[in-house]
Amino acid sequence: MESDAHISAIRKRLNKSNYSSDDFSPEGGEEVLKFKPAEEEPLTRRNSGETRTLHGNFTDEEVDLMFRKLQHYNGRMFDFDELRLTPYDSLLWNLKKRNRRRGNYLPAYRNYDGSGLANWEKFQKGINQYFMYDPDDPAIDGMVEEMATLPVIDVEQKEGGTQLKLIITFNDEGQALFKPMRFPREQETLPNHFYFSDYERHNAEIAAFHLDRVLGFYRVPPVAGRVFNMTFEIKRFADRKLAKTFFISPANNVCFHGSCSYYCDSGHAICGHPDTVEASLAAFLPPEKMGKRKTWRNPWKRSYSKHRKAYWEVYDDLCDKVRDKPPYNNGRRLQDLIDTHVFDFLQGNLDRHHYETFRDFGNNTFHMHLDNGRGFGKSKADEHTILAPLYQCCVIRYSTFMKLAKLYIGPEKMSILVKKSLLRDRVSPVVLDVHLIALDRRVMKILREVAQCLEKGLDVTEVIVDDFF
Numbered sequence: 001m002e003s004d005a006h007i008s009a010i011r012k013r014l015n016k017s018n019y020s021s022d023d024f025s026p027e028g029g030e031e032v033l034k035f036k037p038a039e040e041e042p043l044t045r046r047n048s049g050e051t052r053t054l055h056g057n058f059t060d061e062e063v064d065l066m067f068r069k070l071q072h073y074n075g076r077m078f079d080f081d082e083l084r085l086t087p088y089d090s091l092l093w094n095l096k097k098r099n100r101r102r103g104n105y106l107p108a109y110r111n112y113d114g115s116g117l118a119n120w121e122k123f124q125k126g127i128n129q130y131f132m133y134d135p136d137d138p139a140i141d142g143m144v145e146e147m148a149t150l151p152v153i154d155v156e157q158k159e160g161g162t163q164l165k166l167i168i169t170f171n172d173e174g175q176a177l178f179k180p181m182r183f184p185r186e187q188e189t190l191p192n193h194f195y196f197s198d199y200e201r202h203n204a205e206i207a208a209f210h211l212d213r214v215l216g217f218y219r220v221p222p223v224a225g226r227v228f229n230m231t232f233e234i235k236r237f238a239d240r241k242l243a244k245t246f247f248i249s250p251a252n253n254v255c256f257h258g259s260c261s262y263y264c265d266s267g268h269a270i271c272g273h274p275d276t277v278e279a280s281l282a283a284f285l286p287p288e289k290m291g292k293r294k295t296w297r298n299p300w301k302r303s304y305s306k307h308r309k310a311y312w313e314v315y316d317d318l319c320d321k322v323r324d325k326p327p328y329n330n331g332r333r334l335q336d337l338i339d340t341h342v343f344d345f346l347q348g349n350l351d352r353h354h355y356e357t358f359r360d361f362g363n364n365t366f367h368m369h370l371d372n373g374r375g376f377g378k379s380k381a382d383e384h385t386i387l388a389p390l391y392q393c394c395v396i397r398y399s400t401f402m403k404l405a406k407l408y409i410g411p412e413k414m415s416i417l418v419k420k421s422l423l424r425d426r427v428s429p430v431v432l433d434v435h436l437i438a439l440d441r442r443v444m445k446i447l448r449e450v451a452q453c454l455e456k457g458l459d460v461t462e463v464i465v466d467d468f469f
């Protein structure tokens with residue numbers, strides 16, 4: 001079925017012109033990016049200001065001292081000289097291969113024959129107890145390409161949730177969750193806006209998928225950007241209720257607003273230019289009957305009120321309670337929760353009120369990172385409190401620590417790796433460089449929190465926990 005579409009997807013993937021790698025010019029062994037001066041804060045200037053490295057040179061004495069102490073403490077686990085020479089991909093591989101546990105797959109897919117499946121079916125079948133997808137599985141890139149290109153055959157509004165979302169069905173019966181572009185990439189979160197009243201960003205959903213992949217987490221369902229023709233690809237397939245919300249704006253653009261509990265009126269419409277709109281498409285997870293999910297309240301959830309603070313914002317002993325109770329009292333889950341917050345700190349996402357796991361996998365499984373639309377909104381400010389679980393528990397997973405340490409030491413930097421990954425998307429540049437540079441700064445800040453935990457005299461093995469994940 002649809003084998004032509006699959007082959008053409010593969011062909012397109014191999015087409016190097018999709019990767020505008022010309023943007024990268026080697027200089028001094030490090031990849032640097034030329035971009036116009038006058039953009040943002042001064043970064044490392046070279047050649048009298050003409051060329052600047054994409055990444056800021058973020059270093060911190062506390063972090064450097066921590067590395068020296070750790071290397072002295074255990075030169076095998078913390079060999080930072082070796083780490084500098086190890087390519088990031090090799091580090092990911094080395095960390096992964098230490099774990100011999102294979103993990104279960106969703107039992108409902110056991111009898112699905114692998115051959116003849118569409119890529120989206122292979123993705124669903126391939127969901128593992130320890131990862132949402134295998135990055136080396138060609139079905140994953142294939143599915144991403146297909147979400148960006150396959151003809152649409154149906155559009156539905158997704159019920160529930162606060163903002164408009166559509167369920168898009170493609171002609172191979174795969175489905176994706178659609179979030180539209182609301183404003184240009186230059187527009188940052190307004191300083192007086194609460195995170196819970198801010199619009200979601202389609203490009204944050206795309207960037208989160210790539211960031212998660214660079215981190216070697218594989219906990220975000222694949223997301224693709226796509227430019228939609230609102231008339232032919234959305235309105236044409238909409239039911240009466242949705243179709244009725246389409247209109248032509250005074251500027252002669254096609255707009256629609258759908259129906260939902262917050263931003264679904266003509267004052268908050270999604271408008272095309274004149275009839276096309278960018279959107280993010282997240283691969284659909286298996287239906288409940290194939291992969292039942294469990295929703296967990298984040299213990300470090302924010303208050304979602306402009307008047308109240310959450311417990312953890314006032315007291316710093318929440319972790320004492322959390323770490324003694326299931327599911328965080330044994331196994332991987334506390335480290336997973338802290339990974340979630342590391343991930344959110346990097347993107348600047350304050351909106352992680354809940355997270356989900358697959359019931360079939362029990363408690364010994366990864367946290368799904370769905371709903372990342374509220375990150376990448378502020379490039380200059382870092383929301384330190386997103387790291388509260390890290391600095392209140394003083395725990396970080398060893399593999400996560402080593403990945404961040406590598407990206408701190410370089411020469412590969414998170415900004416460059418994420419930028420390269422994002423170049424593959426159709427709506428590239430997915431985020432502006434200022435947001436990528438912020439990633440490097442945040443890597444340093446996470447490590448500084450770890451350094452401060454160690455300086456408290458806590459045992460290294462209690463702070464940097466090696467659970468082999």
Ligand SMILES: Nc1ncnc2c1ncn2[C@@H]1O[C@H](COP(=O)(O)OP(=O)(O)OP(=O)(O)O)[C@@H](O)[C@H]1O
Pocket residue numbers: 160161162163165177221282283284285356370371372
């Ligand atoms: N890729 C996906 N496949 C299937 N369901 C998904 C996917 N991503 C998210 N969902 C589900 O869709 C629901 C709403 O998604 P999301 O959280 O992005 O919307 P929201 O409007 O921000 O909701 P809320 O306001 O509750 O945060 C969630 O319950 C989630 O379980």
Ligand SMILES: [Mn+2]
Pocket residue numbers: 351371
């Ligand atoms: Mn949400």
